[in-house]
Structure formats: structure tokens, C-alpha cells
Amino acid sequence: MHPTHVPLRVLTGAYILNSGINKLKTGTEEQEQMHGWASGVYPIFKDLKPGEFTKLLAYSEIGLGAALLIPKVPSAVAGAGLAGFGAALTGLYLNTPGMTQDDGIRPTAEGTGLAKDVWLVGAGLTLAMQSFLSGTKSAAKNVVGGVTGAAGAVAGGVTGAASSVGHGITDVFSSGSTKSKSGVSGLIGSAMSTAHDKREDLADALADLADSLVRR
Template structure:
């Protein structure tokens, strides 16, 4: 992991890890709300019991958050996981009509919390683009 990736990985990883830990104790109403939101992206998620979905989501977030924080995980791999996760979050944002203004892009007052996930996409792209950590050595003649 490059030193320049540390702030990106720690900030996003800690945020996602904390979110996952919080979902471990989701009550029935919260679990149902999370599941309903997720079905905007993947409708088949509605086939699961809401409590089971919340536990799976929590486990996924804990895994992703831990992956981002772990320095031995390559940045490109961590970035790939973050890109998939944050892409789903942005898809949910764009498929929630009340989250955007009339133009369908800019966030409404109630959509700002979802729109902030665009930062996670930007972090994922930075990790993917700059994640190889390998530099070509110049040959000295």
C-alpha cells in the first residue's frame, strides 16, 4: 500500500466498518428499511427475510471496511471492492426519485445523505487508478 493511499483507505474503511458494526444490532424496522432501499438496486434481495438481509449487509460492510484498513491488502483489490459497494450506493441514490432534484442528478435535501456516497466512488477510482504500487525502473546506459 502506498503512503498516499493511507488517508483514503483509513477514512473510507473506518466509516464503512463502523456502519457495518452498527447494522449488527438492527431492529426489525431498520432491517426492513435497509432491505427496501437495497431492492432498488437488486430486486432479488427482497426474497430474503429482512433480518437476514441486515446481517448479511453488516457482514459485507465489516468485511469491506476491514479490507480497506488492512495494509497488506493491495490497493487495487480494496479499490475494486469499494467500487462495487459504492456503485450500488449511487445506483440506489439515482433510483430514489425523492433523493434528487428535478434534474435527477443534484441531491434534494433528503438525498444529501445518499449523494455523499459519490466520495466513496472517487476514493475507489483513485485506488484503482493508482493502486498497482509498481514503478518501472529506468535502465541506466
């Protein structure tokens, strides 16, 4: 959990968790009222009894509240759940008769209680988007670092090989005709050894790049 997400997640999570716990204590009349509102907008709940629907809603809120409060739950996951829950409540507000004014958006006195739940959508999207953008930025840094390392390994390999060849040629000509044979052998051996070492450095750098991409 990023430190900047703590206030939003703690306050929102505590609110939703408490709401879910309180729903487990509701009476028959309240359960029937909540079930009637929800099933009128979302027909999938019509087959559930009022008590069953209330428990489902209560446990959903308890689970979502706990996810927001637990630091190990990624903000992207908690935020997506919060946005989805808020969107469901917003749909209930917009599609329930008498909740909105003639424009279909502004709440009536009866709809104010449901209209305020739109803040859950904004809070959830904020958590999810910030988490996603932060992860994208980190991945981009890893890619740049990996590419830079690979390019450095290639440049180092080419420079090292060229330097070894140059030194070998210098040694051949400086040793005279009697040592030309051994100078050529030393040149070939040195160049092959350097090329092998640099090739291993390049392979290691590319492996590190691939590993960083997979981890993201």
C-alpha cells in the same frame, strides 16, 4: 500499502467498518426500511428477509472496512471493492423515488444522505488507478533494464570475440612461418572459448529479462 494511501484507507476503512458493526445492532423497523430501499432498486434482494439482508450488508461493510485497514491488502483490490460498493449506493440514490430533484442528479433533502456516498466511488477509483499506474511504471522500468542488460551482453560478446580474433591473427603473423600452425590453433581455440562465454552471458541476461516480466 503506499504511504500516500494511508490517510484515505484508514479513514474510509474505519468509517465503513463502524457502519457495518452498527448495522448488526439495528431493529426490525430499520431492517425493513433498508431492505425495502435496496430490493426496490435491486430485485435480487427481494427473496431475502429484512434481517438476512441487513446481516449481508453489515458483513459486507465489515469485510470491506477491514480490507482497507489491513496494510497487506493491495490498494488495487481494496480500491476496486470500495468503488464497487460506492457505485451500488450511488445506484440506490439515483433510482429511488424522491431522492433526486427534477434533473435526476441533484439530491433532495431526503436524498442528501445517500448522495454523499458518491465520494466512495472517487476514493476507490483513486486507490485502484494509482496502484495500477505505479505497477505499470515499475514493470516498464524492469523491461527497459532487462533489454539494456541483454543488449550490453550482446555488445560485449561481439567486442570480445572481435578482440580475440584480432589478437590471434596478430600472434600468427608475428610468430613466423615455423609457428603459424600453432598460432592458427590458438586463434581458433580462443575465438571458440570467447564465443561460448559470451553466449552464456547473453542467455543469462535474457533469462533475467523473462523473469522480471513474469514477476510483474
